[in-house]
Amino acid sequence: MSQAKKWEPLKRVGIIGVPFEKGQTKYGVNIAPAAMRSAGLIEHLKTIEGLDIKDYGDIDTTAADADVEVDNMAHLSQVSACNKNLSERVSQVLKDGRIAVTIGGDHSIGVGTVDGHYNVNHDMILIWVDAHADINTNKTSGSGSVHGMPVALLVKELSDYWPYLPTMDWQVPKFSIKNLGYVGLRSVDNYERLAIEKYNIPTFAMEDIEEHGIRKSIHHILQVLDPEMNKPIHVSFDIDSLDSLEAPSTGTPVRGGLTLREAINLMEIIHSTGRLRAIDLVEINPALGDESDRKRTIEAGLCVLKAALGFSRRGTAPRGILDLPVQTHN
Numbered sequence: 001m002s003q004a005k006k007w008e009p010l011k012r013v014g015i016i017g018v019p020f021e022k023g024q025t026k027y028g029v030n031i032a033p034a035a036m037r038s039a040g041l042i043e044h045l046k047t048i049e050g051l052d053i054k055d056y057g058d059i060d061t062t063a064a065d066a067d068v069e070v071d072n073m074a075h076l077s078q079v080s081a082c083n084k085n086l087s088e089r090v091s092q093v094l095k096d097g098r099i100a101v102t103i104g105g106d107h108s109i110g111v112g113t114v115d116g117h118y119n120v121n122h123d124m125i126l127i128w129v130d131a132h133a134d135i136n137t138n139k140t141s142g143s144g145s146v147h148g149m150p151v152a153l154l155v156k157e158l159s160d161y162w163p164y165l166p167t168m169d170w171q172v173p174k175f176s177i178k179n180l181g182y183v184g185l186r187s188v189d190n191y192e193r194l195a196i197e198k199y200n201i202p203t204f205a206m207e208d209i210e211e212h213g214i215r216k217s218i219h220h221i222l223q224v225l226d227p228e229m230n231k232p233i234h235v236s237f238d239i240d241s242l243d244s245l246e247a248p249s250t251g252t253p254v255r256g257g258l259t260l261r262e263a264i265n266l267m268e269i270i271h272s273t274g275r276l277r278a279i280d281l282v283e284i285n286p287a288l289g290d291e292s293d294r295k296r297t298i299e300a301g302l303c304v305l306k307a308a309l310g311f312s313r314r315g316t317a318p319r320g321i322l323d324l325p326v327q328t329h330n
């Protein structure tokens with residue numbers, strides 16, 4: 001029998017906006033926090049019974065330093081400055097006893113959220129929900145965009161594969177790749193696959209989800225990463241994990257992804273563990289596509305967040321009422 005203590009979902013959350021786009025090349029991902037707020041982010045979360053929401057506002061994403069030159073790595077000093085501020089803010093939210101809910105921005109901001117979470121909870125596990133593995137280094141990346149590199153920056157096992165990175169001294173990779181799992185992959189670069197196989201990262205790519213279903217897939221990852229079921233969970237959710245029909249307004253869309261129902265179910269399962277401590281929602285780009293694309297993508301993001309924070313599709317009626325025996329006629 002497991003000694004796991006019974007966890008109750010935290011009812012307190014802290015919202016952080018990160019209007020940052022320098023980890024990739026397309027305009028617009030920086031306006032997502034404002035777009036989510038004006039689409040009623042806070043009001044939507046307030047429909048979750050008993051949820052105490054505090055908005056910590058937006059991170060200052062402007063860098064003081066001039067950009068530094070690192071081969072095949074664009075805008076490093078801006079990425080670094082934004083993530084340093086973000087890391088501190090995430091730590092503060094967690095120390096305030098709240099779940100850190102970070103709205104990006106592109107996925108390079110995963111460096112700050114995970115760093116800030118790790119500094120408070122050294123035993124955290126990380127679920128990276130994405131079409132992409134985001135585990136390139138500047139030597140393996142085909143794009144030079146840092147949003148394809150955050151996982152490689154974070155994990156200590158890959159630190160030897162990086163050159164010295166000016167302005168990044170604040171971020172010492174301490175998180176172990178053994179505490180990472182992937183869901184939703186379907187666009188993995190050659191060296192990324194090599195890393196996944198070398199470190200045997202529990203990975204449920206789309207074909208694995210076809211085989212096992214989303215429920216068994218996430219349960220399996222949670223079981224492998226934390227058999228005692230005692231560790232704080234960080235979910236870094238890239239909206240492009242969803243099929244591009246569900247979430248078209250994103251910079252690197254890939255067809256054949258998760259349905260919104262699968263993503264909601266994934267989040268409901270993670271919520272039910274009571275151990276969710278941080279969630280990132282990244283790569284929504286309201287400037288891409290038409291009005292209906294934009295609306296659909298933002299709505300999908302809201303649904304995912306609500307599921308993670310305890311919204312029930314069943315409604316709020318006490319379970320007992322739903323369990324009443326069905327009337328029979330004879």
Ligand SMILES: NC(=[NH2+])NCCC[C@H](N)C(=O)O
Pocket residue numbers: 106107108132133134136141142143144145147148149187189238240252283
């Ligand atoms: N966070 C993302 N959407 N990342 C896309 C990464 C795409 C590609 N693998 C690259 O390294 O550039």
Ligand SMILES: [Mn+2]
Pocket residue numbers: 130131132238240241252283
């Ligand atoms: Mn992605």
Ligand SMILES: [Mn+2]
Pocket residue numbers: 107130132134147238
């Ligand atoms: Mn990503």
